[in-house]
Amino acid sequence: MKPGLNKSNTLSILNQFLYLLFFTGLIFSFRAVSSISTGLILLTGIFFNKQQTGSFIPENLKKPFIACCIIYFLFQFTSLFNSHNLAEDWRQIQLKTGLLFIPLAVCCCAYINSTTRRKLLAFYSILLAAAGLYCLSMAFIHYINTADSTHFFYHPLVSPLKQHAVYFSLLVFVDLLFLMETVKTREWLFNRVLHLILVSFFSLLLILLSSKLVIFFYGVYLLYYFLTLSKRIKLKKPIFVGFILFLFVGISLLFMTSNPVSNRFKEIVQGDLAIVQQDNYQPADYFNGLQFRLLQWKLVPEILNENKSWWTGVGAGNAQLLLNKKYISRNMYHGKPGTDDIGYLIYNTHNQLLESLLKNGIPGAVLFLLICFALLQIAWRNKNNIVRFTILLLLFHAFTESVLETQYGILIFTFFPLFLSRD
Numbered sequence: 015m016k017p018g019l020n021k022s023n024t025l026s027i028l029n030q031f032l033y034l035l036f037f038t039g040l041i042f043s044f045r046a047v048s049s050i051s052t053g054l055i056l057l058t059g060i061f062f063n064k065q066q067t068g069s070f071i072p073e074n075l076k077k078p079f080i081a082c083c084i085i086y087f088l089f090q091f092t093s094l095f096n097s098h099n100l101a102e103d104w105r106q107i108q109l110k111t112g113l114l115f116i117p118l119a120v121c122c123c124a125y126i127n128s129t130t131r132r133k134l135l136a137f138y139s140i141l142l143a144a145a146g147l148y149c150l151s152m153a154f155i156h157y158i159n160t161a162d163s164t165h166f167f168y169h170p171l172v173s174p175l176k177q178h179a180v181y182f183s184l185l186v187f188v189d190l191l192f193l194m195e196t197v198k199t200r201e202w203l204f205n206r207v208l209h210l211i212l213v214s215f216f217s218l219l220l221i222l223l224s225s226k227l228v229i230f231f232y233g234v235y236l237l238y239y240f241l242t243l244s245k246r247i248k249l250k251k252p253i254f255v256g257f258i259l260f261l262f263v264g265i266s267l268l269f270m271t272s273n274p275v276s277n278r279f280k281e282i283v284q285g286d287l288a289i290v291q292q293d294n295y296q297p298a299d300y301f302n303g304l305q306f307r308l309l310q311w312k313l314v315p316e317i318l319n320e321n322k323s324w325w326t327g328v329g330a331g332n333a334q335l336l337l338n339k340k341y342i343s344r345n346m347y348h349g350k351p352g353t354d355d356i357g358y359l360i361y362n363t364h365n366q367l368l369e370s371l372l373k374n375g376i377p378g379a380v381l382f383l384l385i386c387f388a389l390l391q392i393a394w395r396n397k398n399n400i401v402r403f404t405i406l407l408l409l410f411h412a413f414t415e416s417v418l419e420t421q422y423g424i425l426i427f428t429f430f431p432l433f434l435s436r437d
Contacts, residue, residue: 025062029125030134032058037138040429041145041185043176045421052112052119059123079388080117083428086381086418087113089374090330096323099331106330106373112424117432126436135192136203139212142189146219149174167274168224180415181422183225187232187407188430190216191400194239224275226282226303227414231407239399297347297357303364307414310363313340314372327375334362337372362416369416386412392435401435 032055039047090107097103120126152174156165164170169179193203193213202209220232285302289295290309301309317336318324328336338359342348349356363369371379386409393405408417408427417423 025058025065026125026130028058029055029062029123030130033134034137034141037134037141040425041138041141041175043422048425049421052115056115056119056122059119059125063122063124075118075121077117077121077388077392077432079385079392079431080121082381082385082388083113083117086378086385087111089378089381093327093329093331093373096326097329097331099329099335102331102334103329106419109421110418110424112421113418113428116425116428120429120432120436126433128437131433131436132196132201135189139189139193139203142185143212143215145175146186146215150219164274167222168278171222178422179223180225180228180411181426183220183223183228184407184411184426186216186220186223187228188400188404188434190220190232191235191403194235195398195400198243221275224278226278227410228407229275231403231410235399235403293344295345297345299346301346301358303414306358306361307364310365310368313337314363314368316340317372318375323375325375325377327371327373327378330373333369333373337362362419364415366412366416366418369419382418389431392431396435398434401431404434405431 032051036048036051036055038044039049039051087110090110093103093106094100149171150166153165153171156170157163172179172182175182190213193209193216196203197209197213200206203212217232221229281302282304285305287305287308289299289301289305290312317328317340321328321336327333338348341358347357348359363372367379367382370382374381389405389409393402396402408431411417412427415423417427
């Protein structure tokens with residue numbers, strides 16, 4: 015027996031356990047578990063790397079994406095110099111420590127490779143399936159008691175986990191990529207039947223979660239998947255045509271009938287974009303997701319012009335306050351006094367580029383774009399479809415949500431690109 019073998023095995027088992035703990039916290043929305051396991055992964059990873067390579071600092075740390083994340087995090091301290099809300103600034107800085115520790119935790123350890131990653135993703139699939147079944151079970155119980163079918167869709171579906179439907183959709187999408195790509199290589203999860211059942215289950219769950227962007231991306235991926243698969247294995251034309259017809263009929267039935275999923279898509283196309291050009295509104299005026307996001311491209315430049323803050327930004331502590339003043343000045347709905355309803359006053363820019371520009375000025379926006387370019391570099395250099403489609407979806411998501419303004423958003427945005435692309 016080689017010296018140090020037992021120690022190496024112990025560290026491997028410990029790393030595997032910590033990653034499973036991390037996935038449990040991520041899927042079941044145990045924020046403290048995710049944070050603690052991240053720190054422990056970093057700590058044990060350093061010693062595992064020393065054991066395996068003889069160095070505490072691995073080559074994997076030399077990635078532009080990691081450097082950009084660290085610089086972006088350090089740049090957040092500039093908000094302290096032009097803020098009138100230091101408590102909020104420090105809270106924002108504390109929140110964004112994930113940009114520092116998550117990339118380091120993933121890349122500081124030599125434990126992750128193609129074999130260990132596949133094993134961890136298999137456990138990830140099981141945990142995600144358990145979470146999905148729990149949510150559907152709770153929705154069924156609510157339906158039996160209330161006859162209200164809305165519990166099967168969007169945020170109410172994942173409310174038992176205190177999850178966000180869009181973020182949970184991202185977790186499901188990543189797992190579907192893993193399951194679909196392993197079908198090509200016939201690396202079944204336990205067996206073929208269970209593997210295909212999981213693909214069907216997660217596909218249904220993704221639709222019920224009703225994220226417009228993720229559903230659209232999954233449709234694009236499926237089309238690409240079968241086009242490339244037909245060329246690779248010379249899929250018979252009738253089979254390929256049959257699949258396309260099945261997909262078309264399924265999508266048609268989904269969107270031609272009235273249901274919570276189709277209603278979310280119809281809401282986007284039925285909205286009048288001219289409302290964005292107005293300077294004043296009535297509290298009863300409703301903004302769909304597209305209208306509200308386009309409005310931010312008007313409000314953010316106004317705020318920066320009024321405060322002469324294009325190069326410095328208004329600071330993390332001032333950003334939401336100034337946005338709220340804009341909402342109020344335009345007479346947008348801002349809740350009911352004496353209740354917890356504060357209307358649009360809870361909403362940020364819903365776009366990480368605009369959020370970075372507003373808080374940190376042009377330098378902050380440039381740094382965020384560099385993070386995006388670094389992610390594209392990872393996708394370009396990696397030939398794995400799981401990596402490429404995950405990164406593309408995360409980038410599109412970052413321009414529809416302020417992903418770096420929540421702990422959960424930072425976790426998903428930084429973890430999966432690095433974890434999935436590790437050699």
